Amino acid sequence: MLDTLLPILFFSALALAAIGAVRRVRLWRQGRPSPVPLMQGLAAMPRRYLVDLHHVVARDKAMSNTHVATAGGFVLAALLAIVVHGFGLESTILAWALLAATTCMFVGSLFVAKRRRNPPPRLSKGPWMRLPKSLIAFSLGVFLVTLPTAGILPEDAGSWVLAVVLAAVVAWGLAELFFGMTWGGPMKHAFAGALHLAFHRRPERFSDKQGGEGRSTGLKALRLEDTSAKLGVEKPADFTWNQLLGFDACVQCGRCEAACPAFAAGQPLNPKKLIQDMVVGMAGGSDAHYAGSPYPGKPVGEHAGEPHGPIVARQGTALVDAETLWSCTTCRACVEECPMMIEHVDAIVDMRRFLTLEHGNTPNKGAEVLDNLIATDNPGGFDPGSRMHWAADLNLPLMADKQEAEVLLWLGDGVFDMRNQRTLRALVSVLRAAQVDFAVLGNEERDSGDVARRLGDEATFQSLAKRNIVTLEQYRFAHIVTCDPHSFHVLKNEYGELGGHYEVFHHSTYLNRLLENGKLSLKAWKGGTVTYHDPCYLGRYNGEYEAPRSVLKALGIEVEEMARSGYRSRCCGGGGGAPITDIPGKQRIPDMRMNDVRETGAELVAVGCPQCTAMLEGVVEPRAEIKDIAELVADALVVEVSTEKASRDDTAGRTRRTAEEVTL
């Protein structure tokens, strides 16, 4: 009896899965076109899955093993079961292999079930709670129906009642695991996830066999040439098809939610919910069936959308509220944690672009900052002719005078900020002590465009970037050094698409090189305990975790690491224009970060970013002192008098003469 029932069950489940797959693909195809190499992508998929995806999953060892057992067991069991029970191939060897696979899957399922008994709040409930039962049903059911084939039990063991019961259990398992995979059940993540890995929008983010780390963090440029085109994403269907596919791959594990600083601060953002909302919008409907943590302060069930309806309504509610999108600090903690390689920040900036460029609705100080950037090339609206006032006494060599230098020191908009001027002074004194041949652009420098781009104003970003590239083209330099990780990231990773290719160093990397080459001699550190705060745009965006730490080590500082450091570093709250749009929450992100510092007992936080400095220094005392790495190095400099004098004469000689001419 089972011999006739099982093939029917298997093939009808497969047929339904195929129909579901076609429907699902049509949902994704609503998106804008985005050319990807299909066959190459499919060929790269197994490696991307086994190496890159599992690299992320393996950060949680227990879960990683559970997934390997369950998913590995399932894939093997499914293939064998189709052969053995679907086609009725009477092979004892295959049957034994099938028994082993289902056993493996069963053991994995038990661990899944164990985790679901007391799930952490980041996990979604709802249909996900039945998944372990379905996994057990499938593995157990297929195991039992395979026993006769393997020859352990006689063919006619048990009565027809038992056969029907077994068939029902197998049917349940098949419904969840074959049919549910393409019809929107929890197992959808396997189907959509595999294709998402194959057709990812950023294929360059995956590692390669040559040992390339694979990193792709620069935002993709918006094409502004077509004047009639809509700018940014208004409707779910305005995403590219592979972005929609990516949203569909979400497994709702909530690792993003646990890492998101805005969520922890009680701002109305939850990356997981945002991705699920995009799935809701893609399929059409309301978010009432969402079974995870909501956006803080926003109950589930009040928002709805459709593929060709607006995501953010001008008035009232649609799929997502604007303040949800403006809460993001673009710190990439969610992207870093996501085992499905979903690009949350890209999606958020795409939607922000529409709000800024088409609605003209950048909240709070956003409009003012953008107007300032357009009119004065800096976000504060300062006179661009006063860029070098902070360095009036430093005789900084100008590129316009020198035409070429080994290092172009990119100062950034911190020149207008008195706190950052101290960092810049420190950096200049260190560069002089190491006798580095450097020059600055002076008043020719403009804002890098970072904040305009994160606020969605791609037009202003491209205008600033193109003018900066033209300026940089005039001069010859080996590399750019900057103490602002935001400028660093934009110059390094985002100017390339517009035609500017440079070798850019963050000052911590450059100082580390100077130290390694013995260009600097430092006094031993005499202060108290020190911790280090990784800036998002240096760490997660550019993978530089080591250089700042080795500079601190060279200073004789033993870094007391925070619980969240390195790739898990918590944002200071200063990125992505978040201090400008200033969406209220229950607490402030820098306060939370300062609590992380407090837990280490450190008396000083070493930082490497003007934004982090400003955000962390804004926390009320008593708190640890905040010092930039450049300041720590400058304080510890041992300057030999003769070289100091020589370098001063050397670098300042020409400038001094011109200064005399002017004063006459």
Add this chain to the structure above:
Amino acid sequence: MPHNAKSSDNAGLNVAVLVSVGRHPLTARARRADQDARAVEMALTLSGAAVRLVHASVDDSDNEAALRSYLGMGIGEVNLIKQASGADVVPALVTSLRDMAPQLVLTGTRAETGEGSGLVPYLLSEALGWPVISGLAAVESIEQGVATVLQALPRGKRRRLRVRLPAIATVDSSAPAARQSAFGPARRGEFDTYACASVMDELQAKWQVQPARKRPKRLKIVKSSSARDRFKAAAAKAESGGGQLLSDVSPEQGAEAIFALLKEEGVLR
């Protein structure tokens, strides 16, 4: 904006806003003029009103982006009145405003470029025979051809005025700030070009133009003992202790009084 202006339906109300090319005070880059943009904002908040933007000038290809930023506030087109170089825009504006027949004309108090005398609304009012209101802070309601408006007075005071339409109103910095200009609508918006006979500004042709010097500011010496006094001194408007009010005097007497004051202040020696 006051909510009654929003709730009242101004269907059929025709508003023309005169816009000019502005100039950023620090970088001198062309931009939307601040007060003109506030005038556009005020027109846009009159629900149901048909808003037309009018700009009269010589070829503005350099300033296109600045004019487009008015379009970015959510208006489909700018009516562009082409004028020959050196033309006086007032006659052209008079002709086209007569044709358009708006009930309400809004504009900034003075332009940020060019003459910037702030006289255009008065000259228009004279030529058209329409009343002019300066320093409009809000339009409260418009009923049966009569507008109830709030006029801004110094130090935050407001005066409610009732004015028969059509009228010209100027908007200064006490009006609500202009909304953000969005890039997409700005570049999709269109210029509707009108040809209009140019009347040469012969007087201006004879003028010699030079950059203005910043006027020195009179030092205010504050002798005070308490923080309260210092605050009052900082917040108070200039005390008009001296001075005299002259009324019903002959032009000669008036001129003499002004001459005497200029001598006293050391402007004339």
